[in-house]
Amino acid sequence: MTMVLMLMLLATLLFVGRAQSEKIVVTLLLNGVILLCAMVLMLMGFHAVFVGWLCILGTSILTLFYQNGFNQKTAAAFLALLIVVVLMSFLIWFVCVRAGLYGLDERNWEEDDVVMLDLHLHINMIRVTYVVIALGLLGAAKDSAMAVATGAYEVFRCHPEMSWQEVYHSGMNIGRDILGVTINTLLFAVIGQSLLMIEMYFDCGYPFSQLINSKSLFQSAMVVLTGGIGVELSIPVTALVLSALCAGKLRLPAWTSFFCHL
């Protein structure tokens, strides 16, 4: 089943994407490898936040610089993404620790295959949860950051005499256009993923008061909420970084040209 779908995806990608499809497939595969490696490293006992940041840097470099090529647009998106993830890290960490979002949720305890597990591990699940949420956020923010950066940069290329404020404003205008649909992507992905969970709430007759306090609901909602806030944050930050780059107030250091060879 998986194989059939995978082959179909490859075939349509080749048919639709032609030249670009190769890069998309390689990026996907490497992203999978990165995730697997991250899991292995965490199992080996490395600090999960450290592994997570390697992962964040790795996938950003891969998706931005390999898939879309290294240039001012992707460099601006990359810088903006780092700023967004660092800023959001405080929020994620705070909510994770204070609301106890880590670990198994209250319903997992009824799963046969979870009850069997020995849960005394060397892995700190607070850190793993932080990494998971940060990675989800990164994916969504990358989408909006790239859209803002490419759009605003094209406007700048047509009108090189623009001041940095004007570049910033065109970036924000594009952001306004994509904000809704980008967050909708996240929302529906999470709804589709948690259909069984929602069904369970109805089946077990969860009272509303218990529902809004439940860990399982919050864990799912967290993906949309932090992802959405990350998207909102990434729009002005990307517009700002790109306008600074375009106006020459911010220069890329020479060593970054290394990424051109990816």
Add this chain to the structure above:
Amino acid sequence: MFMRMIACFFRRADPDSRNIFLPVLAVLLVLLNLCVYLDWNCYRTPIAKVVSAQITHTQTVSGDLGIDERQYDQLLSCVVLNGKDKGKTAAILNTYTDTHMDGTAYHKGNFLFLENIKAGNDGTLQAAISGQKRDYFLSFLLSLLLFGAVVVAGKRGFAFFFALAVNLGILVLGFFCFQTGLSFALLTVILILLFSTLSLGICIGWNRQMLVALMDTLVSIGILAAVYCLVLVLGPDVDYTLQEYIRNGTLQLEVLFTCGILLGSLGAIMDVAVSVTSGVAEILEKEPGISNEFLSQSVRQIGYDVMGTMINVLFYTYLAGRIPIYLAQLANGVRLDTLFQYYIVYEILRFLAGALGIVLCIPISSFLAIHYYRKKAPAK
């Protein structure tokens, strides 16, 4: 994509009525959050606030795997906030380990739901924790999302948030219908129609571009559904019983899973459809005499721009979420291929179907959009 964005730049920004609106919204949101934070009197379950948390005992424990880790006993002294024991203090013992997998470390200021409250010998109460109050975190994050949307996108941000609320309402309503015996497949069709019409209508506005985007979305999701069902019928069977949260043995898991896949792809397909249609509209507005060949080429370019990052969004949303449980399973000696075959397979199927939807949507929506706009053009 950039064509449409160039146009956005020239479109004048909304006249700034936001200047007064933003502080008002901020004050309202702060008030709302305060209400949610202080709402313990609305609960029938006893709620207690943690006044102090002290670690009373630390010991080394290990399980079947033989990995040693520290386990902490935490003495929480709490004040009961509601119910008949209001105002009394309760002393609660709580245990957690360094892994933080099956226990939660509570902090000063947390709110806990209590059960089995008994009077202790020295006037304090003894109780067990049945859960943590999290509603104020939820409302805090939701408020941040709303506020950010309004700061970044003004009225449209507000419209987006409204659409989100309406969609969630429809989802809940749909599940009530499902409980009364409506078939899930039919329900999904209705949900998809409502979701896409309302999201696009509220986010873009009721105009021609929205209609084209809606048509693209519906045709694409229809084709995706057909392709997926074909694979489902022809391909080998998938065992759905290992998914989480199955409580009801009579559920048609295959139908539910397929519907979940279609609903999950809907957002991504809408995103692509919107990008493609607005791209076509902008190009035709700038150069009405453009040849069909050249037009479809530029539209394809827009598609590539969106495709790569969109597929990545789905990849991380679907596959990163369950890593904590996968880690626990791997550490317990579940082999990687078993994990793939029985547990990750659901997420992979979701991701593949979603990615397929994105890729299929590009030629379909560019064909439909070009066809539609071309047909309309001579009439003007």
